[in-house]
Amino acid sequence: MAAKKLKKDKYPDFFKSADRVMSKESIARASSKTQELLLNQSLAALREAVGITQSEVKGFSQPGVSKIETGGDMKISTVIEYLKGIGFGLEINAVPLVSSNKKKKSLLKAG
Numbered sequence: 176m177a178a179k180k181l182k183k184d185k186y187p188d189f190f191k192s193a194d195r196v197m198s199k200e201s202i203a204r205a206s207s208k209t210q211e212l213l214l215n216q217s218l219a220a221l222r223e224a225v226g227i228t229q230s231e232v233k234g235f236s237q238p239g240v241s242k243i244e245t246g247g248d249m250k251i252s253t254v255i256e257y258l259k260g261i262g263f264g265l266e267i268n269a270v271p272l273v274s275s276n277k278k279k280k281s282l283l284k285a286g
Contacts (some may be wrong), residue, residue, distance in 0.1 A: 178264070184240065192277045205251055211247045211248050214254075215245060215246075217256040218254070218258075220241075225262065229241055232257065232260040232261055233259070233260040233261075235256075235257065240257070245278050251267070255285045256274075258286060263286060264284065265284075265286055266284050267282045267283040268280060268281055
């Protein structure tokens with residue numbers, strides 16, 4: 176399942192005015208939730224791309240995989256084990272939020 180495209184062309188006024196009607200806190204919460212959902216969808220898409228069904232993910236039941244792929248926030252250890260179950264590892268990098276001379280830093284390599 177590929178990540179769905181935002182319908183910016185269909186709702187241009189919404190995306191242009193959202194920051195004027197929403198508080199910074201609301202925007203931050205919405206952004207965080209969006210990132211969680213994109214991670215879930217990306218995990219499902221990766222599993223499907225390698226031709227593994229939910230029932231074939233090693234170390235997880237089919238309902239457990241379904242919960243991971245449609246749920247929200249999860250532990251990094253769960254993501255690591257899920258990825259191992261489909262034959263992948265995980266790398267986590269810290270990246271500067273603003274342009275600067277700071278470089279990306281590797282924080283974790285698991286798998």
